[in-house]
Amino acid sequence: MLTFKQCNYLISIVEEGSFIAASEKLFIAQSALSRQIKNLEDELGFCIFDRSEKKIKLTSAGLTLYKSLKNHLENLNNSIELAKRVSLGEDRVVKVSHSSSIIFDKEKLKALDQLCEKYQINIEINTISSEAQIEAILSGDIDIGFIRPPVHHSLDGINSVILYKAPLHVAVSVSNQNFAKKDSIYIRELKELRFVSTPHSKRGGLSYLVSNLCLSNGFVQKKSRITSRKLSQLELVANDYGICIVPEEFSTVLPKNVKLLSISDKNNESEVRLIWKKGNDSLIENCAKAIQVFYKIDA
16 A cells, blocks of 8 residues: 555655655665665556666656656645644634625625635625524524614524614605605605515514504505515615615615605614624634724724
């Protein structure tokens, strides 16, 4: 059986150009090195070196063996180096998720890019509802989440920090003349209008926040004939199927035929929270702290 030591011997002889030079580099007697290669040739059943001349020369079979061993050893060394980096937390894939009501804009991506650079990690981003994120955090399927409360699920076992708060806006169609001269609106003025997004029976998040705003103003949202959630609902608004209430950050993804009206009511802000599992490993804890620092929050 070909050993790792024999592979190194063979490669050293070829690259040093002689048995003498290789034996000096390997700190082994030339006679012992020659014997190791002869034993290897006997075991393999073919000659590796052509010994008919003073200068060493590989046989055709020996050249094939050398090239293959060289390639495999380089791959092995790369694998060992990769494993070392992983053991130090480097090159690890950190799974990050966000609800579809949270836009991963330039600033959020910049924060994640800084994590990649600082901790030598890779990041995988997925869009998951706020409720599902909590379950995925607890099960270990994701490492860090960005959620928009309210949520029904208990946060026991979860670290939760408010990253930022931003006002809500009403998204309306530019072509709807009822809003032509409006820049702001009260929630109560939406009572007779149809909403293209309504609460999901098993999820919290933005839709429930909007529903609570409407209820606190004395009405239940009227459903549009066609409804959707999050980004696709803006296309419905653009085609004047109804209205929706969205966070301020949606201004970066508005279709051309949609505009945002500020809400005149007080207490119309929506918060975004960073979540991660309590007692997680130091890398995830450090990443969570770094994100908080990026948002100027005392970690």
